[in-house]
Amino acid sequence: MTNQSHRLDLAFGALSDPTRRAVVMHLSQKPASVGELAEPFAMAMPTILQHIRVLEASGLIETEKIGRVRMCKLRAEAVHETEQWLALQRAIWERRLDRMEAYVSHLQAMEETNDRNC
Amino acid sequence: MTNQSHRLDLAFGALSDPTRRAVVMHLSQKPASVGELAEPFAMAMPTILQHIRVLEASGLIETEKIGRVRMCKLRAEAVHETEQWLALQRAIWERRLDRMEAYVSHLQAMEETNDRNC
DNA sequence: GGATTGGTTAGTCATACGACTAACTATGAG
């Protein structure tokens, strides 16, 4: 549970940076090497590498070194888990709103009945 | 677009802290005051307030001061938007996997045809 | 085998973050 919480810390933390989100977007299209990922950014290579490490530590991507290039790819399951946390909170909230709405309709119905009877 | 990116920075950043996620979870059940939110944590009030400010700045919650208590509630739309970003990346990735799978089946079918014909 | 390419490590630096205490404000209750 605490471990699960830590995974979310890392995942959300990883996604809080625009460069890293751009990397994720790139990887959602297709796997890529560190160099390819670095190209669109005016950024030193070690900086990108650091971002990739952060994403990897979060589990959102995985990497494998083949020869001298390191290929990176998205881990959809991890993205899904993160998404699920948000979906759950929203579901709880929205269920609550539904119940409230139902309750309000109920009250209104009662009131109308009263109007008729008094 | 840059503004949208900044909103995601704030939302994901806000959610990267376990205390703030706990606050969001609490608020998904029902709105609450700052004091109520602070209670479960062994944390000084100003610290919680700071977390609440971060959540508010991200748009994930909204607050309103009534008398001397400040009520906080979840903004489901903002949660939804954040969730959508993740859903989109995953959808793109999974569509790609589907295409690849289809392509592989295609190749296999071709190969079988070849086997029969040669 | 020597140069080139792609990545990696180490070390630095400025800024941001999360927590705290102490002191202050403003509302509501008796």
Next chain:
DNA sequence: CTCATAGTTAGTCGTATGACTAACCAATCC
């Protein structure tokens, strides 16, 4: 009016983060 309550502001402190440069390794290529 006075006091307790709920929140707020200001200021401090240690650690984490994101960026950089310089130097280093290890596969390829010619």
